[in-house]
Amino acid sequence: MEMFVDIFGGLGLFFVGVKLIGNNLKQLTGSWFRRLIEAATRNTTVSALVGILSGALTQSSNAITFISIGMVTAGLVEVERVVPMVIWANVGTSALVLLSAVDVKLAVLFLLGATGIAYYFDIDKAPRFRHLLGAVLGLGLLFLGLELIKSGAMPLKTMASVREFLSFAASSYVLAFLIGVVLTIVAQSSATVSIIAVTMANVGLLTIDQTIVVVVGASLGSGISIALLSTNLRGIGRQIAWMQVAVKLVGVVVILPIFAVELSLHLPGIKAFVFMLTANHATAVALVYLLLQIVSAVLTTMFRDRIMHAIRRLSPPTVEEALSKPRYIYAEALDEPRAALDLVEREQARLFEFLPDIVDAVRLDGVSKLGPDLLSQSAASVARQCGEFLTNILDNNSARDVLLDVVEMQKRNEILLSLILAVADYVRTIKAAGTIAAESKFGRLLFALGESMHTILSIANDAFQNRDRDDLALLRDFTSDRSTQMERVRRQVMDVEDIGPAEHDTLYASTTLFERTLWLLQRYTTLVETATQQE
Amino acid sequence: MIELTHEVRGDALILRPKKRIDSSTAKSFEEQANVLVDAGAKKVVIDFSEVDYISSAGLRVVLTTAKRVKAAGGALTLSGVTSNVKEVFDVSGFASIFGMHDSVEQAISSLNG
Numbered sequence: 250m251e252m253f254v255d256i257f258g259g260l261g262l263f264f265v266g267v268k269l270i271g272n273n274l275k276q277l278t279g280s281w282f283r284r285l286i287e288a289a290t291r292n293t294t295v296s297a298l299v300g301i302l303s304g305a306l307t308q309s310s311n312a313i314t315f316i317s318i319g320m321v322t323a324g325l326v327e328v329e330r331v332v333p334m335v336i337w338a339n340v341g342t343s344a345l346v347l348l349s350a351v352d353v354k355l356a357v358l359f360l361l362g363a364t365g366i367a368y369y370f371d372i373d374k375a376p377r378f379r380h381l382l383g384a385v386l387g388l389g390l391l392f393l394g395l396e397l398i399k400s401g402a403m404p405l406k407t408m409a410s411v412r413e414f415l416s417f418a419a420s421s422y423v424l425a426f427l428i429g430v431v432l433t434i435v436a437q438s439s440a441t442v443s444i445i446a447v448t449m450a451n452v453g454l455l456t457i458d459q460t461i462v463v464v465v466g467a468s469l470g471s472g473i474s475i476a477l478l479s480t481n482l483r484g485i486g487r488q489i490a491w492m493q494v495a496v497k498l499v500g501v502v503v504i505l506p507i508f509a510v511e512l513s514l515h516l517p518g519i520k521a522f523v524f525m526l527t528a529n530h531a532t533a534v535a536l537v538y539l540l541l542q543i544v545s546a547v548l549t550t551m552f553r554d555r556i557m558h559a560i561r562r563l564s565p566p567t568v569e570e571a572l573s574k575p576r577y578i579y580a581e582a583l584d585e586p587r588a589a590l591d592l593v594e595r596e597q598a599r600l601f602e603f604l605p606d607i608v609d610a611v612r613l614d615g616v617s618k619l620g621p622d623l624l625s626q627s628a629a630s631v632a633r634q635c636g637e638f639l640t641n642i643l644d645n646n647s648a649r650d651v652l653l654d655v656v657e658m659q660k661r662n663e664i665l666l667s668l669i670l671a672v673a674d675y676v677r678t679i680k681a682a683g684t685i686a687a688e689s690k691f692g693r694l695l696f697a698l699g700e701s702m703h704t705i706l707s708i709a710n711d712a713f714q715n716r717d718r719d720d721l722a723l724l725r726d727f728t729s730d731r732s733t734q735m736e737r738v739r740r741q742v743m744d745v746e747d748i749g750p751a752e753h754d755t756l757y758a759s760t761t762l763f764e765r766t767l768w769l770l771q772r773y774t775t776l777v778e779t780a781t782q783q784e
Numbered sequence: 785m786i787e788l789t790h791e792v793r794g795d796a797l798i799l800r801p802k803k804r805i806d807s808s809t810a811k812s813f814e815e816q817a818n819v820l821v822d823a824g825a826k827k828v829v830i831d832f833s834e835v836d837y838i839s840s841a842g843l844r845v846v847l848t849t850a851k852r853v854k855a856a857g858g859a860l861t862l863s864g865v866t867s868n869v870k871e872v873f874d875v876s877g878f879a880s881i882f883g884m885h886d887s888v889e890q891a892i893s894s895l896n897g
Contacts, residue, residue, distance in 0.1 A: 612839070614807050693868075697876070698875055700840045701840075701843075703840035704876050705876065705877070707840065723881075738874075
């Protein structure tokens with residue numbers, strides 16, 4: 250009984266350790282990880298190295314895959330640029346598997362002691378050290394858990410029932426493979442399952458052959474797990490997830506037949522290769538895990554373009570992703586700040602094309618077939634990407650004239666983003682109001698607001714595309730202060746018609762949002778006019 | 785296809801669209817108006833007394849016509865706007881920018897003034 254409690258407690262400590270490491274390192278890596286990804290995306294080799302490092306730190310290729318999906322869907326990096334990182338993250342996860350094969354008991358106890366003292370002296374209260382300390386504690390608990398499992402499992406190999414089960418498992422490699430698959434789907438980490446398998450091999454509970462099959466099965470399980478987790482994804486997000494699935498599959502498809510031939514025909518293969526490097530069984534299994542990851546990564550990298558081509562056909566970008574993709578700005582342009590600023594200006598001007606189409610959703614005469622939420626979210630996404638791009642220009646340059654221009658462009662960008670949100674809010678307000686009699690005073694006002702907003706936004710689109718001084722001056726006239734006018738039209742509706750509380754809210758919200766839209770347009774126009782005059 | 789009549793009174797061109805100016809009729813209004821304006825009109829009045837519906841597409845055609853007249857050194861104003869479409873001209877700012885007059889005569893005299 251004590252033996253099972255030891256194993257159970259060890260597993261508990263192990264899982265707490267895995268969680269602590271992952272959660273704390275993700276917090277720790279928050280801001281720098283983002284910058285790291287941006288820097289890494291410029292070069293395939295660096296991207297692959299960052300993948301290995303991130304995989305080693307987070308011990309989860311799933312985490313790297315889904316963080317990358319988040320970065321790409323947020324529009325921070327291109328899908329092609331994160332792919333090497335996603336592929337090579339698997340190699341990084343080998344670090345802990347290799348460590349688990351080494352006797353690190355003394356080092357673990359020392360680590361836990363030092364961490365405990367640090368907690369006693371409240372070092373964890375300092376924001377700089379909190380997550381680092383949490384991650385170190387996690388590492389200590391993880392290995393302590395493994396030690397408990399090792400010592401608890403030691404008597405198992407002498408038990409008759411266990412011997413019978415293991416000999417049954419050994420008789421069927423399919424069963425061992427399935428155990429690896431299923432355990433990984435449950436544990437969500439092939440590294441975790443492989444570490445447990447290595448620990449079992451260490452105490453002689455699993456044979457070397459069984460353990461290798463479990464490790465290969467774990468890789469397939471990890472692929473299945475990612476495929477399952479990505480079922481709710483579409484477009485580019487799914488492309489990245491499927492790339493990770495492809496990495497896992499490639500490894501299994503290559504390594505498993507080689508190992509099968511080695512076992513059945515007694516020819517030298519993977520096992521022979523790792524035993525050339527070490528005589529220790531546990532280390533040999535850890536090396537198989539590493540080999541599996543390297544083979545997968547190398548082959549996937551070699552055929553990356555073909556694999557990506559097939560994945561793109563299976564999961565093309567969604568309409569939103571296509572719309573949310575900047576047309577002009579791109580990372581390499583950051584090297585030339587003046588050209589980069591011009592590109593931002595063109596990108597911002599392009600976003601004005603979206604605005605009349607958003608209003609189309611509440612117009613009888615509307616022609617846009619795309620929904621207002623899709624359009625406004627896509628436009629807002631591109632505007633945010635412009636904001637990030639401007640921040641990057643600031644980070645890369647210190648010339649005073651560039652800084653001043655970037656600040657001006659940032660002001661415009663903030664106004665543009667507010668403008669997109671105001672137009673979207675206006676449309677949402679009108680849609681939520683439902684049907685209001687067109688012939689009523691209120692109905693006529695809503696019609697006038699919608700047509701006027703569409704007209705003025707179309708005029709703005711023309712003016713910012715052409716940057717013609719007369720058009721900009723005309724736009725300034727159209728966007729003059731409307732507070733008095735809106736107050737008057739509200740009173741006219743309330744004087745003539747007895748409207749209910751819901752209609753009252755709609756009346757105020759729609760007129761206020763119309764007024765705000767024009768005010769924001771006026772501010773944007775003034776900034777563009779000033780810049781045009783300076784030119 | 786929009787029904788558009790016109791009249792030349794002195795040196796002023798009066799355009800009289802009828803019924804609706806929306807996305808289905810705006811283009812034909814623009815084409816016909818362009819031909820008339822390009823003939824050399826410097827003072828243009830658009831009389832809306834027979835228009836009972838105008839959408840954004842119609843407003844934009846009014847604007848492009850006004851820009852065309854202005855480019856030729858002339859001016860454009862509006863007249864006879866019915867109660868059905870008055871609100872659209874008011875809220876959009878067209879009324880204050882181009883001027884809105886009760887009658888064609890008032891509109892012409894504003895252009896002469």
